[in-house]
Amino acid sequence: MFKANxxxxxxxxxxxxxxxxxxQQRNIGMTFSYAGTGLEYCFDVDDDNxxxxxxxxxxSALFAFRSVYPGASASVxxxxxxxxxxxxxxxxxxxxxxxxxxxxYSNDIIGPPGMFFGLKGRVGGECTFARGVTISMNLSPMLxxxxxxxxxxxxxxxxxxxxxxxxxxxVSIRYEF
Numbered sequence: 468m469f470k471a472n473x474x475x476x477x478x479x480x481x482x483x484x485x486x487x488x489x490x491q492q493r494n495i496g497m498t499f500s501y502a503g504t505g506l507e508y509c510f511d512v513d514d515d516n517x518x519x520x521x522x523x524x525x526x527s528a529l530f531a532f533r534s535v536y537p538g539a540s541a542s543v544x545x546x547x548x549x550x551x552x553x554x555x556x557x558x559x560x561x562x563x564x565x566x567x568x569x570x571x572y573s574n575d576i577i578g579p580p581g582m583f584f585g586l587k588g589r590v591g592g593e594c595t596f597a598r599g600v601t602i603s604m605n606l607s608p609m610l611x612x613x614x615x616x617x618x619x620x621x622x623x624x625x626x627x628x629x630x631x632x633x634x635x636x637x638v639s640i641r642y643e644f
């Protein structure tokens with residue numbers, strides 16, 4: 468139930484921002500990493516900032532054989548571009564970093580599944596090719612809590628998977644529209 472409410476909140480927040488997003492460069496695509504696979508939507512706020520919204524399946528516990536089902540998460544990032552370049556072929560390259568928030572339901576490294584919530588950071592780079600295809604690679608560790616109910620009591624721990632698996636590279640392939 469918590470998982471569905473979290474996804475619904477992210478979708479409503481994104482829909483409320485659609486008016487602001489209409490005149491900006493937008494792209495949508497898939498992200499891939501050991502920690503998860505999902506959908507990502509990005510839009511430029513101005514020349515030096517862009518926002519990313521991500522919905523994904525948390526797969527680290529699945530790949531480590533600690534769970535038979537993946538978890539789910541939603542994240543939003545504010546990315547600040549700190550360096551712009553051009554490749555030898557004239558393709559724009561941007562390097563960025565910024566803060567974000569994440570919420571979801573998944574296993575942690577220790578213990579059964581539960582809700583997690585925390586602050587995320589993101590650092591990475593991207594290259595946009597001719598036909599509007601963007602390939603990016605980033606790291607996005609999370610500092611947050613992992614919550615689960617045990618014998619009627621809420622048990623909160625540090626979300627270790629967010630720190631450990633967040634420093635593993637994540638590759639994204641998006642299409643600009």
